[in-house]
Amino acid sequence: MSKLTHFLLRKITSRIVVFYVILTITFVIPRMLPGGAFAYLINNPNVPPNMRDVLIKQFGLDKPIIEQYFIFIKEFFTTGNLGISFSRLQPVSQVILEALPWTLTLVTTSVVISAIIGILLGLLVAYKRASKMDVFFVSVAMFLRSMPGFWLGMVLLIVIGFYMHLAPLFGAYTYGVTYATPFEYIADVLYHLWLPLVSLILLTTPTYLVITRNAVLDVMSEDYIMAAYARGLPERNILLKHAFKPSCAAILTLLAMDLGVSLGGAMLIERVFSIPGIGRLTYDAIYMQDYPLLLGVVVYTSAVTLTLVTLVEILQSVLDPRVRLE
Amino acid sequence: MKAKIIQLILSNEKSIMGLILLAVPLAMALVPQLIAPYDPWKTVDRPFLPPSSKHLLGTNDIGQDIFSELVYGARISLLVGFAAAASAVAIGTVIGLIAGYYGGIAEEVLSSITDVMFLIPVLPFMILMAAFLGQGYQNIILAIAAFSWPGVARMVKAQVKSFKNVPFIEAARAIGAGDLRIMFKHILPQLYPLITASTILRIGGAIIAESSLSFLGMGDPTQKSWGGIIYWAMNTGAITSGMWWWIVAPGIMITITVLGLSLIGYAVEEYVNPRLRKR
Numbered sequence: 133m134s135k136l137t138h139f140l141l142r143k144i145t146s147r148i149v150v151f152y153v154i155l156t157i158t159f160v161i162p163r164m165l166p167g168g169a170f171a172y173l174i175n176n177p178n179v180p181p182n183m184r185d186v187l188i189k190q191f192g193l194d195k196p197i198i199e200q201y202f203i204f205i206k207e208f209f210t211t212g213n214l215g216i217s218f219s220r221l222q223p224v225s226q227v228i229l230e231a232l233p234w235t236l237t238l239v240t241t242s243v244v245i246s247a248i249i250g251i252l253l254g255l256l257v258a259y260k261r262a263s264k265m266d267v268f269f270v271s272v273a274m275f276l277r278s279m280p281g282f283w284l285g286m287v288l289l290i291v292i293g294f295y296m297h298l299a300p301l302f303g304a305y306t307y308g309v310t311y312a313t314p315f316e317y318i319a320d321v322l323y324h325l326w327l328p329l330v331s332l333i334l335l336t337t338p339t340y341l342v343i344t345r346n347a348v349l350d351v352m353s354e355d356y357i358m359a360a361y362a363r364g365l366p367e368r369n370i371l372l373k374h375a376f377k378p379s380c381a382a383i384l385t386l387l388a389m390d391l392g393v394s395l396g397g398a399m400l401i402e403r404v405f406s407i408p409g410i411g412r413l414t415y416d417a418i419y420m421q422d423y424p425l426l427l428g429v430v431v432y433t434s435a436v437t438l439t440l441v442t443l444v445e446i447l448q449s450v451l452d453p454r455v456r457l458e
Numbered sequence: 459m460k461a462k463i464i465q466l467i468l469s470n471e472k473s474i475m476g477l478i479l480l481a482v483p484l485a486m487a488l489v490p491q492l493i494a495p496y497d498p499w500k501t502v503d504r505p506f507l508p509p510s511s512k513h514l515l516g517t518n519d520i521g522q523d524i525f526s527e528l529v530y531g532a533r534i535s536l537l538v539g540f541a542a543a544a545s546a547v548a549i550g551t552v553i554g555l556i557a558g559y560y561g562g563i564a565e566e567v568l569s570s571i572t573d574v575m576f577l578i579p580v581l582p583f584m585i586l587m588a589a590f591l592g593q594g595y596q597n598i599i600l601a602i603a604a605f606s607w608p609g610v611a612r613m614v615k616a617q618v619k620s621f622k623n624v625p626f627i628e629a630a631r632a633i634g635a636g637d638l639r640i641m642f643k644h645i646l647p648q649l650y651p652l653i654t655a656s657t658i659l660r661i662g663g664a665i666i667a668e669s670s671l672s673f674l675g676m677g678d679p680t681q682k683s684w685g686g687i688i689y690w691a692m693n694t695g696a697i698t699s700g701m702w703w704w705i706v707a708p709g710i711m712i713t714i715t716v717l718g719l720s721l722i723g724y725a726v727e728e729y730v731n732p733r734l735r736k737r
Contacts, residue, residue, distance in 0.1 A: 150574050161590055278717035280666045282673050283688060283709035290702045301698055389576050396581030400670055404692070411674075414585060418675045423589070430586050433579040441577050 139449055147438050154434045158214075158427040159204050163197065179218055187216055214428045219420035224428035227413065232432065234304055234409035238325070238398040239391070242332035247387060249333070250340020257341070258348040259371050270345070273338035282400035285331035289404060292327055299327040302406035328405045335397055336390070343386045347379035381452050388444040392437045463654060466729050467722055476721030483715045486532035494526035498682055506701070515703050518687075519694040527682050528707055534683040535712070538599055539665035545603035546664070547657045550610025551649070555641050557611070558618025569615070575608040581670065588676045595678040602667045610656055614649060621645050651730040659723035662716035669712055684708035 179187075188194055190213075192203045207213040214224040257266040276284070293299040300306075304324050311317040351357065352375050360370045399411025406412065410429055417425040467473040486493055495514075496502045501521040502513075509516045515524035557568035584601045591597035621627060622645075630644050671677065672685030673692070691704040 146570075147577075150577065153574075154578070161586070164590075274720060275713075275717060278662065278720060279713045280669045280673075280685075280688075280709060282670065283705070283712065286688070286692070286697060286705050287702075287709065290697055290700070290705065294697060294700055294702075392577065392579040392581075395579045396670070399581060400673060403674065414582065415674050418585065418589060426586060426589055430582045433582045437579045438577060 136449060140446060143442060143445060143449075147442050151435060151438055155205065155208060155431060156201075158431055159201055162423060162427065179216070179221075183216060183221065191215065208431075214431060215424040217417075217422055217425040217428070219416060219422040219425065224424050225432075227425065228410065228428050228432045231409050231413045232436070234407050235395070235398055235402065235411065236436065238328060238332060238401065238407070238409065239394050242329055242336055242398070243387070243391070243394050245329075246333050246336035247340050247383075250337040251344045251383060253337070254341045254344025255348060255371065255376060258345045258352070258375075259368065261345075261349060266345075269341060273341050276334060276338045279335075281331070281335040281397045282404050284334060285328065285401045285404040288327055288331055300324050304405075304407040304409075324405075325407070328401050328407060331401055331404075332394070332397060336394055339386065339390060340383070344379065344383055347382035348375050350382075351375045351378050381448070381454070384444060384448045384451075388441045388448070391440050391444070395433060395437055463651065463726060463729075467725060470725040473722045473725035476718040476725070479714045479718030479721070483532045483536060483711060483718075486529045486711075487536045490530045490533060494523075494529040496523040496526040498522055498526040498530045506699075508701070509703050515707050516701070518690065518704065524687070524704055524707065527687055528684070528711060531682040531684045531687055531708065532711065534595055534678070534681045535665055535668060535685070536661075536715070538595055538602070538668040538683070539661045539715075541599045542602035542606065542664035542667070543657050543660035545599065546606035546660060547610050547653055549603060550607035551614050551646070551653060553607065554611040554614025555618055555645065558615040559622060559637065559641050559645065561619075565615070568611070572608045572611045572615075575605065578605075580605045584667065584671060585674060585676055588671060593676075593678055593680075595681055595683075598668055598671055598676065598678065601671070602664050606660060606664065606667070610653075610660075613652070613656065617649055617652060618645055621648055651726070655723055655727040655730050658719055658726060662719040662723075665712060665716055669708075684712050 190203075191207065192200050195203075212225040216222065217224050217227050220227055253269060257263075257269045260266055289299070289301065293301050300323065305317070305320050306324075309320070311320070348371065352371075357370060357374055360374050361367075365374075398409070399414060401407075402409045402411030403415050410433060413425065414429050416422070417429065467477065499522065502523050503517050503521050505517055505519050505521045507513055507517040507521075513523050513525065515528065518524055518527070553568050553572065557565040557572075584605050587604060588597055588601040591600060618641075627640060627644055630640050635644070668677075668683065669685030669688065672683055672689050675689065677683060677686045677689060679686075685708075687708040688705055691701070691708075696702070696704045
């Protein structure tokens with residue numbers, strides 16, 4: 133087995149173990165509540181009696197706790213079943229899978245665009261370090277990073293949506309409209325999502341800018357960069373060919389570590405713009421005290437983040453052989 | 459050491475700027491009764507009044523003075539931010555110390571827990587913890603601290619590993635100092651500057667986390683906080699009715715507080731880690 137396959141197998145196995153632990157935690161937590169195993173089920177007036185009986189039977193809630201655990205794990209891995217949402221009276225997994233595409237669209241689009249802009253600007257200010265432009269961008273980045281992301285979204289919504297009428301005030305699409313062509317639908321969604329995306333990009337770009345700048349400046353103090361200068365290479369070449377490549381490791385690590393944060397940011401922005409994604413769902417779950425839905429959100433967002441992080445790490449290990457040797 | 463850090467903060471342009479920014483929220487938190495014109499809990503006028511000389515930021519949905527809410531909100535926002543950051547740094551320091559000092563299996567286990575904490579989506583986990591602990595700002599502090607320590611643990615571990623075998627530690631060991639004594643009496647004091655910097659830098663993050671949790675409805679309904687004000691503004695339709703002041707003001711307070719703390723934190727960090735100064 134090559135070093136790479138070995139590395140990948142080990143990574144993927146450890147991620148599955150982590151996910152399994154998270155799943156176990158979501159099994160344990162509701163059972164630690166006062167009243168034990170299914171007090172939260174029985175006491176909830178939202179759940180009709182016949183559905184309660186079905187749930188008790190399906191998850192073996194009248195059986196010993198060990199047996200319940202195995203049923204819980206089996207249900208999840210065979211059908212993705214995590215029980216019924218109290219507030220919507222639909223399977224948790226179904227409710228979440230309907231919301232997930234919105235959140236994933238926001239997260240992936242904004243992270244990719246932010247990474248591109250942030251890395252380019254980071255390179256630019258590293259090239260022009262200590263110039264007025266450098267100070268300007270670093271200060272703006274610091275300022276943006278001091279704001280609560282959802283609040284920046286609200287301010288943009290008030291200014292651009294409410295006062296300038298350039299964006300709708302809520303929703304991810306116009307309600308109750310039938311579209312003649314798929315393009316009309318896409319255009320409508322884009323019209324609704326552009327401002328939330330701009331908010332997320334404004335929030336994420338500074339991180340990439342600062343990390344790229346600092347990573348590049350770190351490498352610039354290495355001896356081989358000095359040697360490149362001594363050979364008389366143009367500074368732009370040194371920066372792009374000699375300094376940027378090794379800094380990519382730090383940038384990709386950031387990309388992996390920041391995904392969970394970006395997901396949280398997107399969830400908050402969804403609440404601001406009333407986009408029917410995971411964040412909106414979480415808000416509803418808190419408001420309605422819908423614990424199964426809340427637990428489901430944790431399980432599914434963890435699964436998504438772990439998968440995305442692992443994909444980034446695979447990319448990293450293919451690009452950078454040093455990673456495999458760790 | 460303490461005197462040195464204070465001296466440093468006062469001698470750096472950026473951190474003086476930070477102190478100036480922090481002065482407003484600190485004053486609000488310390489003596490709200492001297493600044494706020496009204497009791498933030500009392501209905502003092504008609505609801506939804508726009509800003510005027512009588513009510514600087516208008517009134518909210520139940521006729522409370524928003525400016526007074528803002529002033530009283532400083533205390534809980536700063537308290538939660540500071541307590542959560544200090545707890546997170548304490549947890550991270552202990553974990554980092556143990557992992558770095560003992561090495562071996564202890565390090566393996568603690569480091570993999572730390573790594574996992576970096577992988578999970580933090581916000582949903584904080585919400586889950588706060589939801590199951592129940593309402594109350596103490597639980598919000600716990601929920602934020604429980605998921606904010608991994609960065610500190612990683613940093614402290616790296617530092618401890620570089621200190622572990624320096625002569626003065628070996629000397630302490632040679633005269634029979636126990637592990638705990640070495641860790642807490644000899645190694646830990648070396649880390650104080652670093653710990654100070656990272657606590658200051660983390661307060662801002664914790665304040666933003668508190669406002670985020672409040673914004674999603676996890677806030678303590680018995681306390682006024684900046685995040686809580688934004689939550690009620692949002693829920694009462696402040697955006698769709700154009701009451702921008704109700705939303706903008708608490709956000710500006712959060713931003714200047716976090717910015718002020720970052721400016722001070724970076725100044726201390728630059729001092730602790732001279733390599734950063736060149737940038």
